[in-house]
Amino acid sequence: MNKNKRRKTTLFLVVLFSLAGIQKISPVLSQDLQLTPIFEDVNLYPKSPQNRMIIRGLSGGPVSAKETTGRNDTVTGPCVGFIDRKPDHRLILNGFFQSLKLEVKSSEDTTLVIRGPGGSWCNDDFEGKNPGIMGQWFSGTYEVWVGSYQRNKYYPYVIKITKEED
Numbered sequence: 001m002n003k004n005k006r007r008k009t010t011l012f013l014v015v016l017f018s019l020a021g022i023q024k025i026s027p028v029l030s031q032d033l034q035l036t037p038i039f040e041d042v043n044l045y046p047k048s049p050q051n052r053m054i055i056r057g058l059s060g061g062p063v064s065a066k067e068t069t070g071r072n073d074t075v076t077g078p079c080v081g082f083i084d085r086k087p088d089h090r091l092i093l094n095g096f097f098q099s100l101k102l103e104v105k106s107s108e109d110t111t112l113v114i115r116g117p118g119g120s121w122c123n124d125d126f127e128g129k130n131p132g133i134m135g136q137w138f139s140g141t142y143e144v145w146v147g148s149y150q151r152n153k154y155y156p157y158v159i160k161i162t163k164e165e166d
Helices: 003-022 065-069
Strands: 042-044 052-058 089-093 097-106 110-116 119-123 132-137 140-148 156-163
Touching: 042 052, 042 156, 065 110, 065 119, 065 140, 089 097, 097 110, 097 140, 110 132, 119 132, 140 156
Parallel strands: 042 089
Antiparallel strands: 052 156, 089 140, 097 132, 097 156, 110 119, 110 140
């Protein structure tokens, strides 16, 4: 795990435990503490019965989205915000998806950058302050970054990936 991911993971755990303390959740001592994984990679198959998947992470980083994509705008939206040097997630699509939606949910204003077969796509404010991209997706590996508007500001997020039935 690189330095930025380790720092973001530590920050995520601090936020998680702080929220647990605020909500006065008292863990049972005999139970193992099950932490929610973050920065996962995803493998999807068009014919899989699973239509929805959730992954988590922390937005932000030191690099501008424009620097990573080499563009100011894409057909899906502006390339804004700051992201890590390496992607937060890899989305591996094992076949063509007629309709796939990727939505970021966060309490803070976040941005989205995706790079894969055919180019780069960015988005901001797909639904409210949350970014997302929906449409046809080709088979291949997609790198996914979730950004923050300020350099090195990190916020927890959830990405919901939904495939529509053909």
